[in-house]
Amino acid sequence: CPRCHTALSYLLVDHFHTASKLYLTRYPFADVIFYLVGPTTRPETMLGDTAVAVHPEDERYNAKPCQAVILPLVNRQIPIVFDSHVEKDFGTGALKVTPAHDLNDFEIGRRHDLALISVMDKYGVMNDQAGPYQGLDRFECRKQIVADLEAIGLLDGIEDYEHGVGNCYRCHTVVEPQLSKQWFVAIKPLAEKAIAAVKNGDIRLHPKSWENTYFDWMNNIRDWCISRQIWWGHQIPAWTCEACGEMIVRDQEPGQCPKCQSTELVRETDVLDTWFSSALWPFSTLGWPDKTRELDFFYPTSVLITSFDILFFWVARMIMMGTHFMGEVPFRDVYLHALVRDAQGQKMSKSKGNVMDPLVVMDKYGTDAFRFTLTAFAAQGRDIRISEERIEGYRHFINKIWNASRFALMHLDQDTARLDIENIGGLSMSNQWILSRTSNTVRQVQAALDSFQFNEVASVIYQFIWREFCDWYLEWIKPALYGESATAKAETRSVLLTVLEITLKMLHPITPFVTEEIWHALPGPRSTIMLEAFPAPVETWENPATEADVTLLMGVIGGIRNIRSEMQIHPSASINALLVCADQTKRETLTLHAASVTAMTKVQEFEIKATGECPKGAASYIYEDIAIFVPMQGLIDIDRELEKLGRERDKIMVQLQRIEGKLTNEKFMANAPSEVVAKEQEKLDGFRATIAKIDENTARLQELNQLSHVKTD
């Protein structure tokens, strides 16, 4: 950088799209009276031109016998070279080549063995190679050169032009590519091993889609410039012999020159690129190059969690260094987490000022709520656009956990017995059910964690705690907890404690604070929850039969509640309910667990029959093959009831017809797996039963409607 003199590698240059000028400069041929036009945005660099390049297949030039042009103003003869880097279609197809002041030109220069002429110093001032322009600032020089070219008729024109201009990342000054001597790492051999490590599965990237980008980078990798002219960093271990000029590179101070035995050695002052040092991190932190116990135990590590924007800078280089120095990859799994962006999808950065300060957010909503939100948003392959509404929603969730625990603590004390987890057969339905659901939830959480699907972890836990544990389980056990039976109470308390403990442990990695707090409030002597083992599923708890029974009860309870709501029956008012269901097994289940239904619906008289029709003046609801009737005090609006049934029937008919279509489709029957066919058949039977119930009820209501009309008429 001409202003702040920071030495910038190409990775540190910011490119900005800038409005500029394109100067069309004439380069007269050396031996004929003609010229070609070399366009440039930086005319001052022409003083360092050492060739003009054209594409080898450009017919405008490759047939011409002339092999050189005269560089204007300097009157130096420079060759015309053929290089496929040149784009035929840009301008006249001729490119002025300034190897000392342009990266691409440097490459062309190397290919054609061109001279390197630096025309300005590190302050951006023209040097002695610039002849009459020596001492001028680069931009002053530009003006002067344009004026001079114009004066001698060698300026073909000036066009407005927009292009990317390199700027210093620190002071935003337009930078100048300059020749300098630097240290490089020949990177190809290292990259090949690093590519192989990902290809053969020694290292897995999550999400996998980043592998493409990784391979793309690694395949097109350029030699790595590792020297930096700054104060901080590992000093490069290289010495120059003052006596004979020998260069010595080794990991120990040489003491004397191996060639001439001189002791006058001067150490290289350049330091290593910070990423070079960082690349050694997985093993240099463990005592390498010594063979320490730590290195032996911890290398290779398991998971690296990081952001994709340093996949190349850091991750890839750790892989290269690890495979090179240790002969083994530094880690097995790389989880590339999402980037938090602002509402517009922009990456948050301090310089842009669009950052959401986590401290402020945590202060407002709580750290656990903030952590849970980020976890819930962490879907793979997608960035996060943070939303305050979601954080607020999860703050409510944290509160829900707190309140549910408070409720549990009201009923738990030091005498609460530990659950005999092997022997749960005699427990009540709700207790068996919640244990089954708990094990199931742990299983799902584990699977989601194993596959780095953290949003799924959050979602599964959220649904379990709020929808199953709070909404159903805690409500279901209230009669037992507040009731007279000491055994029922004791049993329920120990299940409640067990489930709460597991839930807290599951939740702890996401919401450490609230779980730790509740943990210590639970009965019994307790150390920190951080030392607890992560829960494992308990297979013997998993009970599909009980879960199915509960689903049935939930459906019936939902039906009764629907009637309550639709009929605007006050929640505290008692009602009676009549269930009609032909299925004997279902009737038995409902009879056995009648108390579970009535407690949740404030039903006084609860009758279950195999057959029967809608009592006069009763509201109804069809759940699967069960007709639910609630007799009303006053008259009900039969037309409205019929309309409701009609709507429900339409909805189910759509599904039913779709399945019928499938099952009568020969190709479906021939090709679909038998499980799928069986499942469809089962669904069809269910829908048919529901339709039958609806039709039965509809007919009955129509009959009643007739009667009432007759009456009123």
Next chain:
RNA sequence: AGGCGCGUAGCUCAGUUGGUUAGAGCGCUUGCUCGACACGCAAGAGGUCAGCGGUUCAAAUCCGCUCGUGCCUACCA
């Protein structure tokens, strides 16, 4: 210029090897101070899964194109 991703309920987003009655939170409607919680409870409304075409018995899910949108990388004489 090349690469990657996204377009699903009013909003923010889930939906992993194709088979679910397409889900959640917020918002919306209705009713509720019942001894954890009104930061709550219960019942609801709301979606031609961007569009078109293809593969398949079966597509939000796979393929192609189009439109919209975001990001990354490189270069720009």
